[in-house]
Amino acid sequence: MLKGRAIKLGNDISTDLIAPGRYMHLRNNLPELAKHALEDADPDFVAKVKAGDFIVAGKNFGLGSSREHAPLIIKMSGIGAVIAESVGRIFFRNAINIGLPVIIAATQGIDDGNELEIDLASGTLDNLSSGAKLNFAQLPPVMLQILEEGGLIPYIRKFGDLQFQAKR
Secondary structure (H helix, E strand, O other), X not given: OEEEEEEEOOOOOEHHHHOOHHHHHHOOOHHHHHOOOOOOOOOOHHHHOOOOOEEEEOXXXXXXXXXXXXXXXXXXXXXXXXXXXXXXXXXXXXHHHOOOOEEEOOOOOOOOOOEEEEEOOOOEEEEOOOOOEEEOOOOOHHHHHHHHHOOHHHHHHHHOOOOOOOOO
């Protein structure tokens, strides 16, 4: 169960907006690069994030280049999950690989600052501020386990491969 506050963004948030190109010389200093996450989309983004908050966006979040730094610096900024109407497939996979949940759901009814609770296993999102409940497509069990382990590398270190590990 994830719980946090919504930070609302719009449509078409590209990986270039997430990780601005002018700071890519910092890609070997990820904590410094993370200080600039999404600053072209919202100059105050990093300052307002509290650990566990959620990015709530419209269509095409993470579109564009395959900058693997994009989901990583979002996670490093304190974001607990991304909720969007649609997401670039490369961004989605990169996010899961580093342990950042991405949820595809209708976000029009979620306002900036709303308190949200997400159950990844059941595919439910409760807007605690408005009382609204949303359902979203459940992630496959192997993806849930990758997220539970903190990303693909910790998952492989623990299990040795990508075979689904049935809970015992």
